[in-house]
Amino acid sequence: MRKRIYWLLPDLGSARRTMDELLLARITEHHIHFVAAEGASMDGLHAANVLQTSDLVEAAQSGALIGSGLGAAGGVAAAFAINAGSPAAVVIGLAALGAMLGTWSSSMIGSAAPNRRLKRFESPIAAGQYLLIVDVPRTRITEIEQLLERTHPEAHFEGMEPNVPAFP
Structure with missing residues (x-):
């Protein structure tokens, strides 16, 4: 350390x-x-x-957390809406996608912030x-x-x- x-x-x-x-x-x-x-x-x-x-690192971490949470929530809603055979896979997949998108978008903003x-x-x-x-x-x-x-x-x-x- x-x-x-x-x-x-x-x-x-x-x-x-x-x-x-x-x-x-x-x-x-x-x-x-x-x-x-x-x-x-x-x-x-x-x-x-x-x-x-810049605040790139903190922004990326926040984006990953928020994106995965929103992705998981969207996955739960999608699993109920489409009556998926494997709802866990839908939730996990959308949480991972949300984490990736959240990290990417937040890091773009964070790299410009002092x-x-x-x-x-x-x-x-x-x-x-x-x-x-x-x-x-x-x-x-x-x-x-x-x-x-x-x-x-x-x-x-x-x-x-x-x-x-x-x-x-």
Whole structure:
């Protein structure tokens, strides 16, 4: 399990040095993400992608749940309406179809919506700061926080999320 830690860095140079130190501390690039203002230089940084900067994951999960529920309800109604020989198959089939359609449609909407967790960082990012999002193993949280505090007094710790989504 990992925890997601947020740090604000004042400029590109500080962000690059932080990236290098995290790599030397054996945090893989896959778990290090930076967010900056549109048009800002991201040379030498691992930029956050749509999975970190949008609500795509949460929207897809909600869509799957709502779609499967509506599909199952529609399956029950269809099984009674057509007097199906195997009503369970109709319910399960329509629940699966609803989950797929719900996931797809909700993820399209979620990919366009900014991540609610990053909303509080909008003004510092717009002012030219860089947001570091790093997913750290639970056993190394204190070590990584101390490393960043010691080597980057200009950086500002912005908190931690208790749970990191499984696949972004």
